[in-house]
Amino acid sequence: MTDYEMFELGDFTLQQGATLRAAKLAYKTYGTLNTDKSNVIVYPTWYSGQHYDNEWLIGEGMALDPQKYFIIIPNMIGNGLSSSPSNTPAPYNKARFPQVTFYDNVRAQHQLITQVFGIEKIALVVGWSMGAGQTYQWAVSYPEMVERIFPFCGSARTSIHNIVFLEGVKAALTADAAWKGGWYDEPPTTGLRAVGRVYAGWGLSQAFYREQVHLQIGYSSLEDFLVAFWEGFFLKKDANNLLTMLWTWQNGNIGNTPGFDGNFEKALGSIKAKAIVMPAEMDLYFPPEDNEYEVKFMPNAELRVIKSVWGHFAGGGANQADTQFIDENIKELLAS
Template identity: 45%
Template structure:
């Protein structure tokens, strides 16, 4: 176990750590005393039909979801809905390589799939809250991967689904990019096969990781428009050093690698022998597929190809030159578009 002050309620709270017991894993093995860091907003009504689930994305925690997407008058309105934000396994708040003891600590952490996260969340919602229907499952990026997994795995439970900037099956292009993100970390001599003492020992690898995110997370139009200046940085170098590297530098490398493996292996067609059309055909939720126009990870074309396989779904693209990382809330117009689509979806009978 590694002590890392970056993770905790001081910077990412408030949230509740909930032990769901032993989680059996799809790749084999299990996580005993699996703990999920859960942030809850609003109140579950007597009928238990106003619950919204929001899973987190790569490197993100429940705090960024709260700050960017939840509030009175927003689509995710805690005065109307019981909003449950679950930090994915491996993100540093829930059970993760850096906060696990014994043989599962650090590089010994087992392989966890998107499906494992979703089964853990299902166990949480049904066991702790008695929720059997979800008014909405919505998530961005890896949160979208979990949203698709929910809609395919539990079609009767998910009434509405909104995968934002993500796909149900990772493309080869995306998988290759994830590989470069992984290599940026593991090729750092300070990584030591995952047996480093602190994240600071892997500073060079984390900086390379941040640079790759800068290149692909934003769009070429973001650079051309000088959007870094609108975000408060006089130069691109300052943006890379202070915003991007500053964001990733305190994170635990093994935690990032655990999430990257999940991201790289996201594929709902595992349920149907590799047939994506059959898998997406299982979805009964009223679904809005919401890519971001300038996303270079999960392109609108890739998202639309999947949307056409989902019965009764709608293609609702979001316009933003900030690309994939518009999910961070850097573009107010992007957030307004997402809010509008989610309000429309929630107003639609399911």
């Protein structure tokens, strides 16, 4: 039994030129749309995350309170629930699944929200990591529609260093001959485990490991953390799905929205939404410096930094203090 709905996008032509036929967008909603449709929050997913992975930020008394808001979590294309290499029929299956941008994802989400729910205003778009990429994209693609954005631990344009980090992830995965250029019948488990080990150094900070937080949260040794958490995390994922989302991530840049001709700063300047941009102090691939640069060009944005040793995962919902800090700031943004 599934706990989500499926929106049929029909023939969906992507920014890079391919057409996904009978494309699908999986989503889940929380709470009730009020009569004037003014209580909408859109909360896109992150790299490999599915809607339920976002639920830690939703709850009674929290900023994302389903008693007050109608919260929509659209699953990112490629994440295994929406159209993905793993669930698309030939000829666009597996290694042939096309390249998808944040722009495409947000356009699909816009169709869902307008066609299914008749929504015209969004009180808030909020997202972590690649979810933040989609959050910025919402504000650029639909500036009249989005009232507030709260991108955390993400960026409006993927930095060169971040692209390089992802090259390492991709190279580790595709070094496994079982991957077969994407035409595997059995999962390339060696490559997926290697991805887990490569990711383990990036996802958290030097200080996280220095303070041995991995032991405090229930792992019996460093090796146990690498196997039980990191290898376990990626072993459950489909390799082609990961590579599809990785391409989306590497090519993240709101400057590539039609009308901006690659002008990143101009795209930032077009954002009308009120924004709190929230990096984590020790995030190794979305460092605060990149967001500082963005906020300079955004007319109505403020930078606030999460002080935490959790690095990128300060925004992952695993650490209570970080979650509380994020939640309080979203409350403040929603009240403004």
